[in-house]
Amino acid sequence: MKGWLVVNAFLESEKFKGIYSLLTDSAKLHNIELECYTTADLCGEITEGFEGYNLPDFVIYWDKDICLAQRLESAGVRLFNCAKAVEVCDNKALTCLELMKAGVRIPKTIIAPKTFEGLNYTHFDFLGTAIEKLGLPLIIKESYGSFGQQVYLAKTEDDAKEIIRGIGHKEFVFQEFISSSYGKDVRINVVGGKVVASMLRFNDNDFRSNISNG
Numbered sequence: 001m002k003g004w005l006v007v008n009a010f011l012e013s014e015k016f017k018g019i020y021s022l023l024t025d026s027a028k029l030h031n032i033e034l035e036c037y038t039t040a041d042l043c044g045e046i047t048e049g050f051e052g053y054n055l056p057d058f059v060i061y062w063d064k065d066i067c068l069a070q071r072l073e074s075a076g077v078r079l080f081n082c083a084k085a086v087e088v089c090d091n092k093a094l095t096c097l098e099l100m101k102a103g104v105r106i107p108k109t110i111i112a113p114k115t116f117e118g119l120n121y122t123h124f125d126f127l128g129t130a131i132e133k134l135g136l137p138l139i140i141k142e143s144y145g146s147f148g149q150q151v152y153l154a155k156t157e158d159d160a161k162e163i164i165r166g167i168g169h170k171e172f173v174f175q176e177f178i179s180s181s182y183g184k185d186v187r188i189n190v191v192g193g194k195v196v197a198s199m200l201r202f203n204d205n206d207f208r209s210n211i212s213n214g
Contacts, residue, residue, distance in 0.1 A: 001032050002033045002057050003033070006039065007063060009038035042072075049074070049075050050071075055075060055076070058079070061086065066087050093143045107175045107178055117169040121164055127164070130174040131157060137153055137159075137177045139151065140163050140174055183203040184200065184201065185209045
């Protein structure tokens with residue numbers, strides 16, 4: 001069996017290189033030939049598809065480039081994760097909507113109204129609704145972000161305003177603060193509709209529990 005590992009062309013830190021090596025080494029243990037391609041390697045004119053490539057049986061898609069993922073799927077390649085899953089999981093607002101539809105319990109969530117670059121948030125009328133519904137303190141999460149770096153704890157209304165000013169035009173959500181889960185979360189890996197692994201993560205020094213934050 002032959003597969004591709006598709007990775008971002010510009011994430012070149014040792015952390016990511018270690019992840020890529022772990023995946024390719026694990027594939028070898030299962031007699032799978034896993035060839036690594038960057039998103040730049042696969043950049044091409046969209047009507048040409050992937051002419052000149054010997055397409056694989058599957059792709060481990062380790063990036064957030066939705067358009068490239070859709071191009072690969074249009075060529076008949078099966079992706080893990082698929083373009084739709086990447087799109088939903090990359091946007092915290094979409095993630096919350098999908099979890100709600102699936103009946104998964106999540107903290108109370110309010111999706112902030114959309115604004116535009118150069119305009120930003122010209123007033124905070126919607127913040128009053130968030131505080132009324134969710135209380136204080138509350139969590140503010142940029143819709144796009146990784147490793148907990150775009151997640152904030154607003155203890156007061158003034159804190160929330162300052163955070164929103166800093167976010168600028170970017171999309172974000174409000175969520176209720178669950179004090180019993182301060183510095184804790186559970187990471188669950190699901191394959192084929194079944195839970196295959198889980199991990200309780202905790203941080204005694206921060207409300208966020210991402211491994212990248214220590």
